Amino acid sequence: MPQSDIVIIGSGIAALSAAYHLKNRKVVIITKSLWADSNSMLAQGGIAAVTQKNDSWENHYRDTLIAGCFHNDEKNVEFLVKDGPKEIKDWCQKGITFDTDENGQFLLGKEGAHSQHRILHAGGDATGLKVTSFLYQAVKASVTIVENEMATDLIIKDGICCGVYTKNEKGEITQYISSKTIIASGGCGAVYGNTSNAEVITGDGIAMAYRAGAEIADMEFIQFHPTMLHVNGRCVGLISEAVRGEGAILVNQNGEAFMEHKHDQKDLAPRDIVARAIFDEMKKGNNVFLDISCIKNFQTRFPTISEICVRNGIDLKKGKIPVAPGMHFLMGGIRTNDKGETSINNLFAIGEAACTGVHGANRLASNSLLEGLVFAKRVADHINSKPVVNEKKVFPNIQEECCETLKISLPTKKQIQEMMNKYVGIQRTQAELNYVINWFMRYERFFQNNNVKNFTKEEIEIINLLTVGWLIATSASMRTESRGGHYRLDFPVADDNTWRKKQIIRTKQEMVVGV
Structure with missing residues (x-):
């Protein structure tokens, strides 16, 4: 020991x-x-x-x-x-x-x-x-x-x-x-x-x-990074914000620079704003690209990104990288x-x-x-x-009791991810949050468990994902405003003085809102 x-x-x-x-x-x-x-x-x-x-x-x-x-x-x-x-x-x-x-x-x-x-x-x-x-x-x-x-x-x-x-x-x-x-x-x-x-x-x-x-x-x-490399419907790598810092511009398949009228900082607006703008374009059925044609020596300046793109079949000579938002930071x-x-x-x-x-x-x-x-x-x-x-x-x-004796099977990692992407993503509503919270509550006995060490490593990871997914969803349900990485379609964006200091704090014993 x-x-x-x-x-x-x-x-x-x-x-x-x-x-x-x-x-x-x-x-x-x-x-x-x-x-x-x-x-x-x-x-x-x-x-x-x-x-x-x-x-x-x-x-x-x-x-x-x-x-x-x-x-x-x-x-x-x-x-x-x-x-x-x-x-x-x-x-x-x-x-x-x-x-x-x-x-x-x-x-x-x-x-x-x-x-x-x-x-x-x-x-x-x-x-x-x-x-x-x-x-x-x-x-x-x-x-x-x-x-x-x-x-x-x-x-x-x-x-x-x-x-x-x-x-x-x-x-x-x-x-x-x-x-x-x-x-x-x-x-x-x-x-x-x-x-x-x-x-x-x-x-x-x-x-x-x-x-x-x-x-x-x-x-x-939750911060969704605006520009992840998007290939065949999947996010397969990060395209750093530094690329936009060097002058790259977000465009749709028609070449429209849609950030022009979204924010005064345009493509370098805060990440939550850019991610929602891309999400809105994709909801319209548009594809979104980073136009990198203005960046000289792109492969020298961004060797890691270039290698990710080439590995996933992107021809950098065409000057456009397909992107979509993906979960980046908590x-x-x-x-x-x-x-x-x-x-x-x-x-x-x-x-x-x-x-x-x-x-x-x-x-x-x-x-x-x-x-x-x-x-x-x-x-x-x-x-x-x-x-x-x-x-x-x-x-x-x-x-500790093993999984078999708990009379309920754990979901797969993919099932948890699908629920989070669909109901607790870039845009949220109370109805969707209620649905996913009820889904998580089926497994409450697992994530309220004080002691998980006798489960397998894979089972423990699933229990941990259930726990953080439930914490995110229940906290999102409590915040009845839109602010930063939490965007509610059913509540307006808060101004600088609304709920300025209020934190939603979860403990195992109770849920409290602290000021």
């Missing part, structure tokens, strides 16, 4: 950054597949941070609030945009290199809803891979990394988190006892199927925290404060699994990697400021 100071669940940028800053402690990183299987490794865009004198943290702060429809936690946004440049400077000094011009100046991009060019890139469109790989190399010798073990249940004793149960590929269960546990397992892209997320992102950390009694907030806010998650603390003692959350409130109702482009770096450092600094007391503890393995 391993004992450690810190257990970190996940292996993306937030997890590895936290591990780096905690490397003087005894740290164990647990990931259910290989360390490189994370959304961070797939991030094509970049990191938004103020690095030029003609920009300011106030500008970045304002852009973040506007994109987030003023639902943001303003204090945490200020931490994000003020600490971000310091993080970039520190990591550059440690050896991370971002793309520069011949004079050594950062090549800064501009993406949707940003008022300035402030996006740093590494390797063109491989920022996530470059930065995350660097972090891995920086920590692998000083922390223990356990691959191919799935975290299944948090160990809670007298309201305190004491570690986590895991299950390996052989079905063996292990207790990891720790003074502090950090969930950095990412979002829940697999609940929708058509997603930019890695296949392993099934909402595990959020579902596990919910079952343990942690507060979960803002699950209704603004909600495990509710935390500015130090990553959750409502359960000694349990922390960072990255996309956490709801820090910095993204509000709609994440500003390229703020996610920044959040991972900034809040991982804040969590680590908080933990490092306190002594770690680690008593040796043993908790009995509680035998």
Whole structure:
């Protein structure tokens, strides 16, 4: 039974950054597949941070609030945009290199809803891979990394988190006892199927925290990335917003640039607005394309995207890439404060699994990697400021009923995805939400279960998807307005002053609306 100071669940940028800053402690990183299987490794865009004198943290702060429809936690946004440049400077000094011009100046991009060019890139469109790989190399010798073990249940004793149960590929269960546990397992892209997320992102950390009694907030806010490569009716890869930042234009099959009259920022409007505009075009029976003909040396500037397109049979010489919206990012998650603390003692959350409130109702482009770096450092600094007391503890393995004895079969992953796409997608109505909530409630006994470790790994993933799907749908039903990534056909778009601070918080014991 391993004992450690810190257990970190996940292996993306937030997890590895936290591990780096905690490397003087005894740290164990647990990931259910290989360390490189994370959304961070797939991030094509970049990191938004103020690095030029003609920009300011106030500008970045304002852009973040506007994109987030003023639902943001303003204090945490200020931490994000003020600490971000310091993080970039520190990591550059440690050896991370971002793309520069011949004079050594950062090549800064501009993406949707940003008022300035402030996006740093590494390797063109491989920022996530470059930065995350660097972090891995920086920590692998000083922390223990356990691959191919799935975290299944948090160990809670007298309201305190004491570690986590895991299950390996052989079905063996292990207790990891720790003074502090950090969930950095990412979002829940697999609940929708058509997603930019890695296949392993099934909402595990959020579902596990919910079952343990942690507060979960803002699950209704789902960001659908406007431009995923759309081939044969399926989304098969991400086309970064940086492509539009370089001048690409959204058009339909008739060549109409339909964003011209949708928003004053046109193709670089906030993601929720662009995604709905594309969705509306497709409802009319139109096909949507990114016209890249104006971008010189496209394959040099965007090598990762070019490879995805060529692999899927797209002739880039024609200058058009077929696109459609797909699930990209969860603004909600495990509710935390500015130090990553959750409502359960000694349990922390960072990255996309956490709801820090910095993204509000709609994440500003390229703020996610920044959040991972900034809040991982804040969590680590908080933990490092306190002594770690680690008593040796043993908790009995509680035998749980297997699937067969629950008298009901679990649905398939595909069935869950079909229900979410159809009833809890880009546009929502109360009638559709009621229908899907009733469908989820058939399986309530599974996702209200405190203890799932004796199910198979595949069954646990299904239970986790059921849990996050139900959380999204029930939270969406409660928010009777349209705001950011939550769009109700039966309610108008909220203005900046309506319900500005109201969060919908789900706990296992009750559903409350907190102000």
